[in-house]
Amino acid sequence: MSNLLIVGPPGAGKGTQAARIAEALGIPAVSTGDIFRQNIKDQTELGQRVSAILDAGEYVPDSLTNELIDDRLAQADAEQGYLLDGYPRTAGQVEFLDGVNLRRGEQIDAVIRLVADTDEVVRRLAARAQEQGRSDDTEDVIRHRQEVYERETAPLIAIFAERGLVVEVDGMGAVDDVTERILAGLAERAITA
Numbered sequence: 001m002s003n004l005l006i007v008g009p010p011g012a013g014k015g016t017q018a019a020r021i022a023e024a025l026g027i028p029a030v031s032t033g034d035i036f037r038q039n040i041k042d043q044t045e046l047g048q049r050v051s052a053i054l055d056a057g058e059y060v061p062d063s064l065t066n067e068l069i070d071d072r073l074a075q076a077d078a079e080q081g082y083l084l085d086g087y088p089r090t091a092g093q094v095e096f097l098d099g100v101n102l103r104r105g106e107q108i109d110a111v112i113r114l115v116a117d118t119d120e121v122v123r124r125l126a127a128r129a130q131e132q133g134r135s136d137d138t139e140d141v142i143r144h145r146q147e148v149y150e151r152e153t154a155p156l157i158a159i160f161a162e163r164g165l166v167v168e169v170d171g172m173g174a175v176d177d178v179t180e181r182i183l184a185g186l187a188e189r190a191i192t193a
């Protein structure tokens with residue numbers, strides 16, 4: 001039984017690690033970004049409501065995002081816990097999630113924070129963009145996204161650090177090694193399968 005969050009800058013392999021950790025612990029990895037994108041693809045009502053917001057790179061309103069999470073965490077596969085990726089992103093979402101957990105008689109057990117070397121990540125993402133012919137994704141644009149990420153997540157990480165929940169993990173290196181480091185960090189807090 002573990003309720004986990006994962007945070008990390010764009011390009012640090014967060015999605016990949018989320019899937020592996022969730023699998024190892026037998027809980028679902030829930031990415032709000034993935035759910036929004038799937039809804040847009042499927043042209044659902046929700047998809048139609050959020051499509052322009054995602055295109056603009058803005059935040060979907062808390063009311064919509066919170067409702068989505070409430071529904072998702074009520075599903076049977078999340079009974080034994082969950083690993084959230086991309087949520088909560090605002091103080092209002094943290095408060096909402098606290099409420100959901102309170103009703104479950106639970107709490108957030110740990111926040112996995114993937115730490116990456118910005119220069120290395122920017123170099124990697126820029127090379128990938130070039131390979132894929134996305135020439136508007138210049139190093140400057142990519143670096144800016146990293147800065148926005150830092151700015152937006154700092155206050156959230158501060159909230160979780162105050163609660164003593166942050167498990168900091170070096171996200172650089174081989175994918176398997178990073179997974180091992182995360183699982184070891186969680187095991188130190190008695191979070192195991």
Ligand code: AMP
Nearest residue numbers: 032033054057058059060065086087089
């Ligand atoms: P991501 O894949 O996590 O970067 O999310 C892609 C996009 O989905 C974001 O740029 C937002 O427009 C939207 N989104 C995902 N998660 C949230 C959230 N927790 N709150 C608000 N908007 C979100």
